[in-house]
Amino acid sequence: MARFPETSSSSRERARQSVTLQDIAAHAGVSRSTVSLVLRDSPLVADATRTRVQASIKALGYVYNRGAAALRASRTFTLGVVVYDIANPFFGAMVAGIDSVLHRENYVSFLANSEDSPERQQRFLERMREQRVDGLLLCPAEGTDPALLTQLADWNMPCVQVLRHIGTPPFDYASTDFELGVRQAVDHLVTLGHRRIVFLGGDARHSATQARHRGYHEAMRAHSLDDVHRVIRGAVTRRAGFDAVQHLMQESPRPTAVICHNDLMALGVMLGLQRLGLVPGEDCAVVGTDDIEEAALSMPALTSVATHPYAIGEEAARLAMRRIANPDGAREQVVLTPRLQVRHSCAPIPTPEKTSYRRYPHATLDA
CATH class of the missing domain: 3.40.50.2300 (Response regulator)
Known part of the structure; x- marks a missing residue:
């Protein structure tokens, strides 16, 4: 079988993959456990130490395998967000409100645009399930079957409905009046x-x-x-x-x-x-x-x-954080008061x- 010489890019990739936490610890002059805390964004690490470890990570070209870490942990610190008209400026403001809360909670969001199609929405939800998101903020597409809420519950995926709602109360919901x-x-x-x-x-x-x-x-x-x-x-x-x-x-x-x-x-x-x-x-x-x-x-x-889209986004994200922390707590509805x-x-x-x-x-x- 013919062999092809290894390219410089593939060599660099193999080198990055071979870097261990112990290598980073030795380079930064800290313990392996400290490196692990930095990679997990723990608040227990002093800022100066965090900066030194991050510099070593960059110098050695280490890439954190967050997917593998998620398999070992109970959470992925990700939240799915499904809206139906991403081109509308309203949703830009709402998503900004969501991200402001998620950033403080060390979460990131996966944003999807259903285009008001239940079929397209379902594909996104299945992908988000595969990515093991910790929860979901859902603006239900027009015509969404209320049975979707039962499916999400069977998946153990906490869901906060935003702006629109399906099904019968109680459910988690954030909107305006x-x-x-x-x-x-x-x-x-x-x-x-x-x-x-x-x-x-x-x-x-x-x-x-x-x-x-x-x-x-x-x-x-x-x-x-x-x-x-x-x-x-x-x-x-x-x-x-x-x-x-x-x-x-x-x-x-x-x-x-x-x-x-x-x-x-x-x-x-x-x-x-x-x-x-x-x-x-x-x-x-x-x-x-x-x-x-x-x-x-x-x-x-x-x-x-x-109608306060930024505030709706904040309230929806806070609801999701509370639901993830307490899956069996009472359902909540946050409905803001509009102002002319x-x-x-x-x-x-x-x-x-x-x-x-x-x-x-x-x-x-x-x-």
């Missing part, structure tokens, strides 16, 4: 004199969408506006908001205010109004949900229901003589 948030938006618009208030909501049937719709209907009923309530279901994207308001503004009488499922949709609505030569906030009030960073920076600044951030996209209902058609030739929406 979406129903209250929409009620706050309706109440504010009514105080400004608006009656023809349209809700642009999602067409999904999960718990978070249902809560938003419920909040809108209950608030309109409380203000005796059942006769003018209007819900348009569809996608909850910037493009969907842009397209929907084009049609709404052709109606007679047309709405004087629009509440949107999220801020991306509301920003699309404002662009759509500008395309028609209308001024958001003056010719039609616009309210979004989530209060992402872009809301305050838009023109005009968008009134939005702050009033900005310039809302104004009192316009009178006919004040309604104007100002042209915005540069107001466009990229496909």
